[in-house]
Amino acid sequence: MADPARILLPFDDELVTIPEGGEVLYIRPPAFLPQGFADFPHIVCEQGFKPFSDRLTLENLTVVPEASGEFPMVLLALTRSRAENMANFARACRMVSTGGQVVVSGDKTDGIDSMLKAVKKVYEVDGVLSKSHGKVFWLTPNAAAPEAWEAAVQPKQNAFGYLTAPGMFSPEKIDVGSEMLTAYFDKSIKGAVADIGSGWGYLAKNVLEKCERLTSLDLFEAEYAALEASKVNITDERAAFHWADVTAMDKPAEPYHTVICNPPFHQGRTADPAIGVSFIAAAARIMKPSGQFLMVANRQLPYESAMEMYFKSWEILEQDRAFKIIRARRPLKRQA
Numbered sequence: 001m002a003d004p005a006r007i008l009l010p011f012d013d014e015l016v017t018i019p020e021g022g023e024v025l026y027i028r029p030p031a032f033l034p035q036g037f038a039d040f041p042h043i044v045c046e047q048g049f050k051p052f053s054d055r056l057t058l059e060n061l062t063v064v065p066e067a068s069g070e071f072p073m074v075l076l077a078l079t080r081s082r083a084e085n086m087a088n089f090a091r092a093c094r095m096v097s098t099g100g101q102v103v104v105s106g107d108k109t110d111g112i113d114s115m116l117k118a119v120k121k122v123y124e125v126d127g128v129l130s131k132s133h134g135k136v137f138w139l140t141p142n143a144a145a146p147e148a149w150e151a152a153v154q155p156k157q158n159a160f161g162y163l164t165a166p167g168m169f170s171p172e173k174i175d176v177g178s179e180m181l182t183a184y185f186d187k188s189i190k191g192a193v194a195d196i197g198s199g200w201g202y203l204a205k206n207v208l209e210k211c212e213r214l215t216s217l218d219l220f221e222a223e224y225a226a227l228e229a230s231k232v233n234i235t236d237e238r239a240a241f242h243w244a245d246v247t248a249m250d251k252p253a254e255p256y257h258t259v260i261c262n263p264p265f266h267q268g269r270t271a272d273p274a275i276g277v278s279f280i281a282a283a284a285r286i287m288k289p290s291g292q293f294l295m296v297a298n299r300q301l302p303y304e305s306a307m308e309m310y311f312k313s314w315e316i317l318e319q320d321r322a323f324k325i326i327r328a329r330r331p332l333k334r335q336a
């Protein structure tokens, strides 16, 4: 959400009042709440993305990955997944107390206009304001939202037998780059292994199936729902699951022999190679000096200088028009 203060507009203009007492639920808030939220009695943040959740927790806010219960008011910020937004709206209507209001804010690029259109077919909307290439609207729901809105994000088995849901990385088909990386899952992989940014578990499941000498696999994923799906997709006892921000990982007591990764390269809608660079730095921090880091990336992403910075030795094992596979060894000590 480009403008985190937009959701406060109807409160600033005295069109909506903060409920007296009770908790206000805020679904998918941004990492930083603007100053105006200081006037709210108690906010419960539902945030399944660990870096944002950690940031909000630092502000002493109550943060949960999945909220339940009833709230006198529910606020909702849109993400870039339309299906997730409609489902969150339906949940907001389900969790708000009778007579309570739901306030929704989103950018045009996140589909606020089409959502408002769909909502108006079912509910009477109390008000709408526009600001910063987006809108905020509010309503007092008097009935449940159409069942299909929540049903659309229920995890389902995809055509390849994996449990996934809209909003996760490549939910319907196996990512071509990830598939390309699995060709390098061979007997060089042994001992303790980490999959950083593990999504719903495609790389993890493959490395477990192909590498008998692997003794343990730690999956690290920031999106709570994707991590939960991976727990269903992977039943191998060598696997352990961590809801974690990879970019904030410290050097572990027992570093990993191999780290595997298809790094994220988006923050919201914007391509941001800096996230991939943070993943490369994290891999160097958490692996053994004698270990290896195996990564796939979109070919045009400029990760070579990061490899130089964090590893003494690295090579491109393969590249085609879309992807490159990189193996790095000997993490540089200054990164430890």
Ligand SMILES: C[S@@+](CC[C@H](N)C(=O)[O-])C[C@H]1O[C@@H](n2cnc3c(N)ncnc32)[C@H](O)[C@@H]1O
Pocket (backbone or CB within 6 Å): 051, 169, 170, 175, 178, 196, 197, 198, 199, 200, 201, 202, 203, 220, 221, 222, 223, 226, 244, 245, 246, 247, 261, 262, 263, 264, 265
């Ligand atoms: C390109 S996807 C790869 C998913 C999976 N490994 C695969 O190959 O299908 C990158 C994953 O990193 C996750 N991610 C993004 N930022 C993260 C962070 N700071 N810490 C941990 N995971 C993160 C995303 O949610 C996404 O699931």
